[in-house]
Amino acid sequence: MNQTSSNASNMPEASTIIESQVKPATQKKKYSKQNGKGFWKRLSTQKMLLLMALPFVIWLIIFKYIPVAGWTMAFQDYKPQFSVWEQDWVGWKHFKDLFNEPMFYRALENTLGMGILGLVFGTGSAIFFALLLNEMRFMALKKWTQTISYLPHFVSWVIVANIVITMLSPEGVINNILTGIGLIDSPINFMANPDMFWGIVTAADVWKETGWNAIIYLAAMAGVDPQLYEAAKVDGASRWRQMWHITLPSIRSVIIVLLILNIGNLINIGFEKQMLLGNNIVMEKALVIDLYALDYGIGMFRYSFGTAIGIFKSVISVILILICNGIAKRIGEGRVF
């Protein structure tokens, strides 16, 4: 799902987060004991590095921290024509409305459901695909396969959704094949079955993003020491054995870091897929939080309500990240902070 699709784009950002949070902490420890002079000296020797980091820190402040001031909207009856000081403050009203709304819980269930499915199958398929590619010895074919496999990533969801709907329609290719080989008697109307919707979304996402997501795992696999494989070969390990005992353990920390980051994004699965693939019959399975916020928040001029949903999502994300990070810490694997 989207968590996995945003792997690659998350990486630079994630590393800045790691650095910006790790750096000050370690520096503090090291230099608090020394006198001020040492600190300034160290600072001046690293000024180029700091200068290079500065634009990103500014970017982070402007686009990630200042907007948090907008959260005040959730506690007002926000009207855009008034300034911050003229708004009506209403306390927790919008949160109460939100938590009293059965539709919201349905949206939450769908979001988490599709999020988890996407995470499991998205990560699994990407690792599996990367393993297969990694084992390929014929370089030209490997490059071709890789290029072709990540092309769907660049196709808009609008187009993908149309392809999926057409293929799954009662007169579509899938039904023709299934009836052709005699698996079913009459065509199945896939898009009209709410119970299949999560699966269809997940499958479409896996098709679209597997190749793209595999890139990062492939890069990690390229860094595995070839001597390990040679030693394994000498010991008579088969290809499968090598994958299981060498490749996978070697990239374990990469997998876990990505997993943590993606779990934090579990709730931010967006709404394009659900909006484009969904229809009135499956809506109860397709309604996700972002879609709910769009229809019942912004779409109705209820900015405050929309903001309340946004805050709720952020809180859930932070909790999920903390939990996963704690687990990773306990099992002694690579972690985010």
Next chain:
Amino acid sequence: MKKQYNLLVALFLVIFLAACGNESTNNTNTKDDDDSDTDEPITLTLFNADGEEKEFNDAVAQKITEETGVVLEFDYPVGGNEEAVPLMIASGDYPDLIFAKGDIGKLIEAGAVIKLDDLIEEKGSNLKAMYGDQLDRLRHSLEDPSIYTVGTYGVDSPVWEPSGTFQVQLDVLRELGYPEIKTLEDLEAALTEYVEKYPEIDGQKTIPLSLLGSDWRWLITVGDPAGFAAGLAGDGQWAVNDDTGEATYKFLLPEIKQYFKWLNGMNAKGLLDQESFTQTHDTYISKLSSGRVLAIADQNWNFGDADMALVADGKEWRTYAPLPVTLGEEYVHQGIKNYGYTGGWGIAISSTTEHQEKAFEFLDWMASEEAQILVNWGIEGVHYDVVDGERKMKEEDRNRMNTDANYGKETGVGYYVYPFPQWGIGAVDSSGQPITPNNEEQIIENLNAAEKEVLSEYSMDNWTDWFPPAEELGVSNHGQAFSYNIQAGSDLEIIMQKADDLTEQRITQAILGDPAEFDQAWDSMLEELEAMDIARANELMTQKTQDIMELWGTK
């Protein structure tokens, strides 16, 4: 997804900064004040919620500038952006003229638009003449009975092209020897008979009835036809008693249930297209264009592309005739009811413009006879000729008008009618001639050959002759319920949205389900509606309708 979240955050930021910077933006615009004395035309910016990229430089536009000294500059929401008006309010930066459609209430609340009452009283002679006794219908609300907007729809708009009801392929009528089709049963029988005769059309499977219920169009192809079949007027999701103003959410009514039960039966008999609720608009149009769909229930503007494609392919017999079908003979079809001028939407003048008077003069001029002839017919000698004292569109222009979607945009003919003040297709000028080329005579003349033949077989002039005449139905006292300005974020809006979301889903499931379980499915939907306090929505809507009738003086 991350990106949306960032976007949202960026939006907050914009609003936040804009809210802080309000004062400065207001003050910067006070320059270039008095250019009204010079001969240079004044540029007025117009935000058009339905607008598109367009220069004000076609033949009609030049003539307008010549007459009024006004050049329009169009602004429009990119990609149907819902945020355009709220952002405008947040920045305090308004265009001179604003056509905000349903968002007008937000602008009024923000004090962004001016009251037009005094201007109309003092110098709005054309507008006054145009609206006549319908002027009250422009008023905003009982609490604030001022006029903020003018225009959008024609004042005199009889229905000459029935739309939104069931439509059946002309060939079905011809093959079955031009039967009388008055009820849903008649229609079902006709479709059944035709499919048995022709299971395939041009090598593809015949589809007896196809709907488009996968997105918002559910409302026009599933919801609205139910209302028409039950003899309700076009009030969207509401059934409104036009005398008392009592409004009921229409899916609570037993006759609406009866309609969907019929659809459920159609589905069970295999007469309803299996993809009716999953197909996209493109698929639907391409199906219709292939000529193998026998019946639809749709608005003309929604399947117009298919109609044009069929005619272009020479499949005129595969185009559609609107049918006045109802649940039974006792129901009166309201297909060509005259709703009067419905008010609600319109063009407003912003409170920050320096050209307030000029903007109003321009709007008033657009309501004049001279302007109406110009925007509807174009320029004499260029787009139309006067033959024996009557306006006749040039042959070439008329052909382009009917077949070329870009005609209006290129020449300006007909382009500046909506959403400006307009007399309406039923109006006549001072010499008694129709004010627009879209008069009934022309509409009949523009029907294709097959349509004309079918009409003559039934000895009718126009499809409207099939429907109960508009005179018998009377003019609506409350306009149309779906075009009310309902306050954003109000209880009524929220309950309505929830109820619409629910009914679209539950009714669709009930239609596709086993007929034996239909009643049960329907009852459980009613329970769910009750749980979301639909009774309160009924009350609020009744109140709203009664307020409007009081405001309009039609109570």
